[in-house]
Amino acid sequence: MVADLHNQLATIVGEANVMPQAEAHIHYANDQWWYAVAATGAGQPISRPQIAVRPARTEQVAAIVRLANELHVPITPWGGGSGVQGAANADKGGIVLDLRGMQRVRAIDTKSLTCVVEAGLACRDFEAHLNPMGLSFTHYPASAEWATIGGSIAARGSGVLSTKYGKIEEHVLSVEWVTPTGEIVNTPNVPRHAAGPELTQLLVGAEGVFGIV
Numbered sequence: 001m002v003a004d005l006h007n008q009l010a011t012i013v014g015e016a017n018v019m020p021q022a023e024a025h026i027h028y029a030n031d032q033w034w035y036a037v038a039a040t041g042a043g044q045p046i047s048r049p050q051i052a053v054r055p056a057r058t059e060q061v062a063a064i065v066r067l068a069n070e071l072h073v074p075i076t077p078w079g080g081g082s083g084v085q086g087a088a089n090a091d092k093g094g095i096v097l098d099l100r101g102m103q104r105v106r107a108i109d110t111k112s113l114t115c116v117v118e119a120g121l122a123c124r125d126f127e128a129h130l131n132p133m134g135l136s137f138t139h140y141p142a143s144a145e146w147a148t149i150g151g152s153i154a155a156r157g158s159g160v161l162s163t164k165y166g167k168i169e170e171h172v173l174s175v176e177w178v179t180p181t182g183e184i185v186n187t188p189n190v191p192r193h194a195a196g197p198e199l200t201q202l203l204v205g206a207e208g209v210f211g212i213v
Contacts, residue, residue, distance in 0.1 A: 002050050005071065009053045009095075012063045017054045017101060024052035028078060028096045032143075033086035047089035047096075049076070054101040058176060058184055061097065061212055066182035068095055077208045079151025080122060082143035087155065087207040097212065099150050105129055114173060119150025119213060123159075138165040153213050156205030169204045177203055177211040185211075 002021060009018045019027065029045040030036035039046050050073070055061045068075050074094035081088055090096050102118035105126070109115070110133065117126060124144040127137050141147045141159040151157070153175065158167045165171075174189040187200040203213055 005051055005067075005073065005095075008067055009051065009064065012067070013053055013055050013060050013101075017056070019052040019054075021050050024049040024096060028052055028081070028088075028090060028098075031081045031083045031086065031088040033084050033089070036086055036089050046086075046091045047076075048093050049090040049096040050093050052078075052096040052098055054098040056101040058102075058178065061099075061102075062178045062182045062184050064095065064097060065178055065180065065212070069181060075212075077150075077154070077212050079120065079148035079154070080143065080146035082141075082146040083151060083155055085155065085207070088151075099148065099212075102150075108133070108135075110135075117149050119148060119153075121149050123147050123149065123152060137171070139168050139171050150213050153204055154207050169201060172200060172204055175200055175203055175213045177213045179211045 006018055006020060025048060028049050029047055030040040036046055053064060055064060065075065074092040076088060076090040076096050078088050078096050078098045100120040102120040104118045106116040106118065122145065123137065123139060123141060126149060127140065130137055138161050139152060139159050140161050141152065141157050147157065152168045153172060156167065156169060174187045176186045178184055203210055
């Protein structure tokens with residue numbers, strides 16, 4: 001089954017972006033949750049993925065999710081692996097979905113001061129991209145070197161400047177996300193308002209439960 005899964009994932013993202021089990025066990029053995037780190041150090045990692053895959057586009061993420069549904073294989077999204085709550089550990093096996101292949105800054109609107117950024121871009125690298133324009137992301141976690149935009153959103157992250165500028169939820173206008181059944185959805189690109197359910201903020205801090213942002 002693992003070999004078949006490998007071949008099908010390679011069809012979606014290319015052979016170079018699929019990591020077999022032996023390597024996946026090394027590279028995705030734990031996030032920074034103390035228990036996961038200790039378990040890995042003791043030679044008994046709680047994260048035991050069958051395979052890891054690194055998509056480059058949202059459409060590839062959706063295709064992987066649909067394949068996983070078809071084969072009944074669990075998925076664990078992976079950002080920078082810097083989380084301390086244990087959410088990135090593939091304790092049920094299956095697929096580690098490494099989003100660091102998606103690092104583009106798609107657009108910057110200097111008038112409205114909004115950006116469209118992909119999930120796998122590290123917070124530090126995004127800050128470095130903005131600074132030459134006289135701009136700042138202002139969300140700067142202690143793990144900025146590794147923490148990704150998508151991971152910060154999924155974990156409802158805070159940073160060293162949050163007391164002044166707010167936590168990550170104050171920075172999110174809308175999200176593009178893949179549902180658990182593989183559909184791509186974009187929430188409305190409008191400020192928070194008083195009418196109707198706020199789906200964007202439901203996804204912030206959801207740790208991948210409702211979908212992959």
